[in-house]
Amino acid sequence: MCGIVGVFDLQGKRAFSRELISQMNETQHHRGPDEGGIHIEPGVGFGHRRLSIIDLSSGQQPLFNEDGSVVVTYNGEIYNFSELSDELKACGHIFKTHCDTEVIVHAWEEWGEACVERFRGMFAFAIWDRNQQTLFLARDRLGIKPLFYAVLPDNSFAFSSELKALKILDNLPREIDPTCIEDYFTFGYVPEPKTIFKNVYKLRPGHTLLIKHGDSVPEPQEYWDIPFTPVNYVSEAALKEELIQRMREAVNIRMVAEVPLGAFLSGGVDSSAIVAMMAQQQEKPVHTCAIGFDVKQFNETEFATQVAVQYKTDHVEEIVGSDDFDLLDTLADLYDEPYADSSAIPTYRVCQLAKKHVTVALSGDGGDEHFAGYRRYRWHMNEEKIRQILPLSIRKPLFGALGKLYPKADWAPRVFRAKTTFQGLARSSVEAYLHTVSLLSDEQRDSLFSDELKTALKGYKSIETFNYYVNKSPTKDPLALIQYLDMKTYLVGDILTKVDRASMAHALEVRVPLLDHKFIEWVSGLPSNVKLKGQEGKYILKKSLEPYLPNDVLYRPKMGFGVPLAKWFRGPLKGKIQQSLLGDTIRRSGLFNMNYVEKVITQHQSGARDYSVIIWSLLMFNAFLERELEAAA
Structure with a gap:
């Protein structure tokens, strides 16, 4: 993996300083500690930090075509680069390296904007074509690799792999977007294409941006979407066989590297499946690593060990203490904007562990989203049966009243939390799903936000993020629709963001078959009834894997990658919570109702309620605000 930066004069040909590009580039040194490169010409400046994986002796970036008229700075891996290289050579293109980067410049020359449709992999890149006076940016289909950009007040355009590189620019707009505060306390992250700052954006997954010198910046163009084209199959047995073949091939093409390669092994279905496929495709033991916890309810290492023993992997694991909260300040620096997934802590630790042994690690991310592995899919579809019987005009008053009357039971298993179910049934299908995935409910956000913030929001609600994707969704199937919503929001905004920043902090490349x-x-x-069959999520995936993995791994309850927040906030972090969330930064921001903040802290620390999610979200938002104040000082 790598880090990329660049600036582009939209109208003129100003000379960008090498020092500026270098400063932007060095903020991302952790993404590519092996080498750095800069290219500057009138009106354009590119920077690159390299983590060498393939063709270690060459492939330095920015990289050029034969006559130097096309230059690229690129972050990612294109797994079919060898086949594309052969095709491009047959078209007359001359290659100087054996790396995937050079394929991009020649593919641009040959196919223009359509080049991205040829690439199989994860990528974010920018191309400057001097002859066409064109800047072209692209991001991979699923958003595995990040790409930020902004149009600056001086009529220049800037981009980078991480927001921190853009923060180097004195004229970067740093006004907080109030709609992103609503989004953050709903989702736990700021969803694409927005960032926490007005007029600073993330390029959406599966999109490109083509800017002609002298023109204004157009809207990004989508080149790919999840198709949901029905698959025909003759039998479940044939379907299982094809699934394994396709998964094996996706794993195989991601095992090409000239540096040590291994895998994360959590003990869950997805990571275990990846390890099983890897072990069948190489003779030497697979390097695997796992993180465990000293609290049993969060510890999955016994299941990871089962898989490691079965496949004779070279396995290492470390136990993380339940007081591993020293990373709080590190996380705020890592993510650049508010980010509230507390599993960022163990993810950071497993990447740290992996880097001691390998430079590339394969991960099982993505399996829950497209095989319907989350329990919330099951809950949603159970509720959907009732929503399909009773119209909203009946459900809304009936279940809305029950939702208000029924006591909240944070301590109870989900099946006994009828209040949440009643609240879901009082909503439309999409509103109910947003309610399910929201960190803070509509009522909690209304209580938390100050009158000033509510005024600034001008009626904006986070449901607009979901509605955008509902309106463009290729599927209307109830289960497939919420999977689509997750793949467009949660997968990219939370899961892939978490893994990218945590792995890149340790110069570790993570590949996701x-x-x-x-x-x-x-x-x-595939039809929804082979993904979620009855109450069994990932049905067809698990059935396909039965010859390869123990039943204990396949059919045990899902645990997740959590940390004991509630315990921390009543114990070792009690003082920090009081100091941070009742301190000057939060108060002076004018964004929150401080009476509600005090109530949340008091009730949580007394044990009356579990408000750990609200407290963590506020804690991470406060850490972001403190860094913004430091930058402004």
């Missing part, structure tokens, strides 16, 4: 776009195109077309 289950997010291979060809594999996803096929899986998306």
Whole structure:
């Protein structure tokens, strides 16, 4: 993996300083500690930090075509680069390296904007074509690799792999977007294409941006979407066989590297499946690593060990203490904007562990989203049966009243939390799903936000993020629709963001076979009843894997990758919570109702309620605000 930066004069040919590009580039040194490169010409400046994986002796970036008229800065891996290289050579293109980067410049020359449709992999890149006076940016189909950009007040355009590189620019707009505060306390992250700052954006997954010198910046163009084209199959046995073949192929093409390669092994279905496929395709033991916890309810290492023993992997694991909260300040620096997934802590630790042994690690991310593995899919579809029987005009007053009357039971298992179910049934299908995935409910956000913030929101609600994707969704199937929503929001905004920043902090490349776009195109077309069969999520995936993995791994309850927040906030972090969330930064922001904040802290620390999610979200938002104040000082 790598880090990329660049600036572009939209109208003129100003000379960008090498020092500026270098400063932007060095903020991302962790993404590519092996080498750095800069290219500057009138009106354009590119920077690159390299983590060498393939063709270690060459492939330095920015990289050029034969006559130097096309230059690219690129972050990612294109797994079919060898076949594309052969095709491009047959078209007359001359290659100087054996790396995937050079394929991009020649593919641009040969196919123009359509080049991205040829690439199989994860990528974010920018191309400057001097002859056409064109800047071209692209991001991979699923958003595995990040790409930020902004149009600056001086009529220049800037981009980078991480927001921190853009923060180097003195004229970067740093006004907080109030709609992103609503989004953050709903989702736990700021969803694409927005960032926490007005007029600073993320390029959406599966999109490109073509800017002609002298023109204004147009809207990005989508080049790929999840198709949900129905798949025909003759039998379940044939379907299982094809699934394994396709998964094996997606894993195989991601095992090419000139550096040590291994895998994360959590003990869950997805990571275990990846390890099983890897072990069958190489003679030497697979390097695997796992993180465990000293609290049993969060510890999955016994299941990871079962798989490691079965496949004789070279396995290492470390136990993380339940007081591993020293990373709080590190996380705020890592993510650049508010980010509230507390599993970022163990993810950071497993990447740290992996880097001691390998430079590339395969991950099982993506399996829950497109095989319907989350428990919330089951809950949603159970509620959907009632929603399909009773119209909203009946459900809304009936279940709305029950939802208000029924006591909240944070302590109870989900099946006994009728209040949440009643609240879901009082909503439309999409509103109910948003209610299910929201960190803070509509009522909690209303209580938390100050009158000033509510005024600034001008009626904006986070449901607009879901509605955008509902309106463009290729499927209306109830289960497939919420999977689509997750793949467009949660997967990219939370899961992939978490893994990218945590892995890149340790100069570790993570590859995700289950997010291979060809594999996803096929899986998306499978009928929903083979993904969620009755109450069994990932049905067809688990059935396919029965010859390869123990039943304990396949059919045990899902645990997740959590940390004991509630315990921390009543114990070792009690003082920090009081100091941070009742301190000057939060108060002076004018964004929150401080009476409600005090109530949340008091009730949580007394044990009356579990408000750990609200407290963590506020804690991470406060850490972001403190860094913004430091930058402004």
